[in-house]
Amino acid sequence: MVRKIITRIRYPVLIAGVVLCLVGIAQAATGNIDPNNKWAWGSNAGWINFRPEHGGVAVYSDHLEGYAWGENIGWIRLGSHEGGGSHTYANDAADNYGVNNDGNGNLSGYAWGTNVGWINFNPSDSQVTIDPVTGEFDGYAWAENVGWIHFKNATPAYNVAALHTATGTGPAVFDADKGVIENLSSVAQGALSCPPEGKPDLVFPHGFFSFSVTGLTPCQHETVVVTITLPSAVPTDTQYWKCHDGAWIDVTSLLGDNDGDNVLTLTLTDGGLGDADGECNGVIVDPGGPGQPPPVPVGGFIVPVNRLELVAPWLGLVGLASGAVLTVVVVRRRKSG
Numbered sequence: 001m002v003r004k005i006i007t008r009i010r011y012p013v014l015i016a017g018v019v020l021c022l023v024g025i026a027q028a029a030t031g032n033i034d035p036n037n038k039w040a041w042g043s044n045a046g047w048i049n050f051r052p053e054h055g056g057v058a059v060y061s062d063h064l065e066g067y068a069w070g071e072n073i074g075w076i077r078l079g080s081h082e083g084g085g086s087h088t089y090a091n092d093a094a095d096n097y098g099v100n101n102d103g104n105g106n107l108s109g110y111a112w113g114t115n116v117g118w119i120n121f122n123p124s125d126s127q128v129t130i131d132p133v134t135g136e137f138d139g140y141a142w143a144e145n146v147g148w149i150h151f152k153n154a155t156p157a158y159n160v161a162a163l164h165t166a167t168g169t170g171p172a173v174f175d176a177d178k179g180v181i182e183n184l185s186s187v188a189q190g191a192l193s194c195p196p197e198g199k200p201d202l203v204f205p206h207g208f209f210s211f212s213v214t215g216l217t218p219c220q221h222e223t224v225v226v227t228i229t230l231p232s233a234v235p236t237d238t239q240y241w242k243c244h245d246g247a248w249i250d251v252t253s254l255l256g257d258n259d260g261d262n263v264l265t266l267t268l269t270d271g272g273l274g275d276a277d278g279e280c281n282g283v284i285v286d287p288g289g290p291g292q293p294p295p296v297p298v299g300g301f302i303v304p305v306n307r308l309e310l311v312a313p314w315l316g317l318v319g320l321a322s323g324a325v326l327t328v329v330v331v332r333r334r335k336s337g
């Protein structure tokens with residue numbers, strides 16, 4: 001009850017600003033929703049597309065942003081923030097409403113639709129969740145004007161799913177400054193065609209990614225900057241390696257914004273380094289991933305740890321202590337007896 005009163009007071013304050021924010025959707029980014037799993041359903045709302053042609057929702061490890069499109073209800077904005085990076089919505093004013101992700105896929109907060117009002121992702125009887133490994137949404141959101149919106153169903157089968165890394169570390173977002181990113185998928189190291197020979201001495205905590213950038217002008221050697229947002233920060237000595245035709249290729253020279261946070265850029269040129277098809281055909285293909293040197297062992301070398309050896313002295317102390325306590329008890333009993 002208290003929650004309802006608070007949100008009702010909040011609505012009029014927010015509405016004016018929100019309506020203005022919905023203008024200009026045409027330039028919105030594509031997001032990271034799986035093109036084959038982009039549908040949610042509501043009995044009153046109808047089908048809701050989380051990867052529509054002009055919009056798209058992006059799932060980050062701490063928040064959601066972007067736009068979904070409902071056939072009966074129009075645009076839904078997942079949050080007032082745009083441009084990725086790190087963000088958490090306070091949900092107490094027109095310029096800071098949105099859906100938060102706790103990092104484990106538990107969503108909360110509010111989306112907004114001009115025609116349907118507030119959509120609560122953590123209502124009292126349900127919660128929308130995202131599987132941290134598969135990226136699949138589940139559960140129900142509650143829209144004040146159109147009721148429940150369901151994110152995963154068996155019959156008929158529908159689901160919304162966001163790109164998550166192949167290593168299960170969380171969501172990843174790829175955004176190009178021109179053209180359109182297509183066929184984006186996460187790739188496990190074991191699925192690459194490259195052999196262990198020639199593999200750099202690096203660990204790839206977020207696995208690998210495959211994608212193409214379409215919509216470039218053919219044979220203009222256009223350059224595209226792809227912004228990659230990873231689930232967690234990577235160190236400043238991160239490298240980017242590709243697996244192309246069975247060979248490992250270092251394309252770290254294409255890497256930018258490598259400053260220790262979770263956002264990297266890749267500058268790709270059609271037909272140049274980083275373009276796996278090697279042709280100026282307006283399509284850039286780039287299977288690869290960010291790798292970092294393995295952690296340096298303390299002391300400069302690794303010693304196998306025998307856990308029993310480590311705890312043995314402590315077990316001895318515990319044994320001595322219990323023996324002493326028993327002795328005291330026995331002595332006292334004899335005295336009192």
Ligand SMILES: [Ca+2]
Nearest residue numbers: 257259261263
């Ligand atoms: Ca960065």
Ligand SMILES: [Ca+2]
Nearest residue numbers: 271279281283
């Ligand atoms: Ca090309």
